[in-house]
Amino acid sequence: MASQEIETLTSALSRLPGLGPRSARRAVLWLIKRRESSLVQLLDALAAVRETLVECQTCGNVDTSDPCAICADPRRDQRSLCVVEDVADLWALDRARLFTGRYHVLGGRLSALDGVRPEDLTIGRLIDRVAQGGIDEVVLAMNATLEGQTTAHYIAERLEAYPVRLTQLAHGLPVGGELDYLDEGTLAQALRARRPVG
Numbered sequence: 001m002a003s004q005e006i007e008t009l010t011s012a013l014s015r016l017p018g019l020g021p022r023s024a025r026r027a028v029l030w031l032i033k034r035r036e037s038s039l040v041q042l043l044d045a046l047a048a049v050r051e052t053l054v055e056c057q058t059c060g061n062v063d064t065s066d067p068c069a070i071c072a073d074p075r076r077d078q079r080s081l082c083v084v085e086d087v088a089d090l091w092a093l094d095r096a097r098l099f100t101g102r103y104h105v106l107g108g109r110l111s112a113l114d115g116v117r118p119e120d121l122t123i124g125r126l127i128d129r130v131a132q133g134g135i136d137e138v139v140l141a142m143n144a145t146l147e148g149q150t151t152a153h154y155i156a157e158r159l160e161a162y163p164v165r166l167t168q169l170a171h172g173l174p175v176g177g178e179l180d181y182l183d184e185g186t187l188a189q190a191l192r193a194r195r196p197v198g
């Protein structure tokens, strides 16, 4: 019979993506056995994340400053905006080092099944950014899933009224593929060969 503390920690860890109750319990035991080397290190890292990381109010990235380093970087192309579902996708694309513009994180994807509506995402904020002008191209870099593509269509419709070039990542992305699982070469290729929407 595990203590209440261990149960609480196990249940918190088991809610992490990719971890079920069984792996969470193993992780907890592993940490307890390595109290000084690993548990303390993990605590410090978690505390640092809690204290220093903020959400960029412009693009939705997570960074130590608001606006984030990408939004604040004057060398980045202000006229090009890449829309992604999650921060992990932004990081994946930025690792590929091919896109020199700025980003917009939606905070998820439209989903009838999960009850995610347009107002649950930062679509309104995206429209505002485009409406302010100064943006020539919007790259819709949604995942190649049904929900990702539904989201891309919806945004394309909402942006139709604005004088921007709408593009999307090239085919060749595996269907059902999530961006942050792709290797950088594949991602760079999809971005380089991006095509107009519609």
Ligand SMILES: [Zn+2]
Pocket: 056, 057, 058, 059, 060, 061, 067, 068, 069, 070, 071, 072
């Ligand atoms: Zn930002």
